Amino acid sequence: MEFLGFSLRNQLFVAPMAGVTDRPFRQLCKRMGAGLAVSEMVTSNSLLYGSIKTRRRANHAGEVAPISVQIAGASPSMMAAAARYNVERGAQIIDINMGCPAKKICNVMAGSALLRDEPLVRQILEAVVNAVPSTPVTLKIRTGWDKNSRNALNILKIAEQSGIRALAMHGRTRACGYSGQAEYETxxxxxxxxxxxIIANGDIDSPEQAKHVLDTTHADALMIGRAAQGRPWLFREIEYFLNTGTYLPPPRVIEIHEVLLEHLEDLYLFYGVETGVGIARKHISWYTRGLVGSAAFRHRMNQLPTIELQRQAVNDFFCALADYQEHLSYARTTPSPHANFEDLAA
Structure with a gap:
């Protein structure tokens, strides 16, 4: 796919998610089939540029181009400065956040709260575009503030007039949060x-749904967020289905184990010992969701204080799971008269 002067592998984008789409996650998703990954949002408050969190979010070392950085804020001048700051540090696309529904973001009139103030939307978009004239600027929005004020088409018109190069839209209003189902009519x-x-976003969690959204909206690309947490291979599965109409087999337990271990090592290296252990917990929970024995495992794992214990717990869990599957497979092919097959399959 050709997008803003870049040749992408496909039209599947990783959505920016605060606390999730850090550099290790973006790199992993790109390796597993995503054409583009947008960074978690970076503050436009220059007073926080020196904070550890902001420095990490602006770290793109070794990342595959194009590097797309999302910025958030409500001041046109501060957003312009943030765009310049990130371009100077390697950003090749600047994305503006007007879609985040979180209260702490909306309470400072940033994120999707901006959709209620169309004149301010225009001021911010024009300020950012003018601040980085050689860098494409994109925008992410929701369909509106609530169901009675869906103004996405007005925002689109303002964006086009302001020089925005692409628009991603989540099919919910700010008031919806993440409840209910995304609508694609808007x-x-x-x-x-x-x-x-136009990039469609919201509830794209399977190859079939991806095709449905493309067929329904005729969007140029799809943006996938929460469904990829613990499932980075979702991008290759969707890519394969869109190209062939057939399905890739689901990843084997051994591959899930290998991908998780690689992801954990990247997290430990990126965040350091103390923070790395904490960040890793949520990813381990996502990767093991739905697997046999995962609930009890997650409860134990969340109490572990060190990288070594965390790594060992993951290895022990997947080794036990592999043994279980091998035993289950053997039981199915050579059932013992003393074994209860239904108990084994439970």
Whole structure:
């Protein structure tokens, strides 16, 4: 896919998610099939540029191009400065956050709260575009503030007039949060009149759903967020299905184990010992979700204080799971008259 002057592997994008789409996660998703990954949002408050969190979020060492950085804030001048700051540090695309529904973001009139102030939206977009004239600027929004004020088409028009190069839209309002189901009619309506690429986002969690959203909205690309947590191979599964109409087999337990271990080592290296252990816990929980014995394992794992104990717990869990599957497979092919097959399969 050609996108803003870059040749991408496909039209599947990793959505920016605070606390999730750090450099290790972005790199992993790109290796497993994503065409583009947008960073977790970086503050526009210059007073925080020197904080450890902001420095980490601005760290793109070794990352595959294009590097897309999302910025958040409510001041046109501060957003402009943040765009320049990140471009100077390697950003090749600047993405503006007007879609985050979190209360702590909306309470400072940033994120999706901006959708209620269209004149301010225009001021911010123009300020950022003018601040980095050689760098494409994109925008992420929701369909509106609530169901009675879906103004996404107005925002699209403002974005196009301001020089925004692409628009990603989550099919919910700010008031919806993440509840209910995403609606794609507003995205479809935007695509029908847009002169810039439209990226559909919201509840894309399977190859079938990805095709449905593309067929429904005619969007230029898809953006996938929560469904990829603990499932980075989702991108290759969707890519394969869109290209062939057939399914890739699900990853084997041994591959899930290997991918998780690689991800953990990247997290430990990126965050350091103390922070790395804490960040790793949520990823381990996502990777093991739905696997046999995972609930009890997660409870024990969340109490472990060191990298070594955490790593060993993961290895022990997956080794036990592999033994269980081998035993189950043997039981199915050579059932013992003394074994209860239903107990083994439970």
């Amino acid at each position: 995205i479809q309506a935007a695509k029908a009149v847009a002169t810039i690429p």
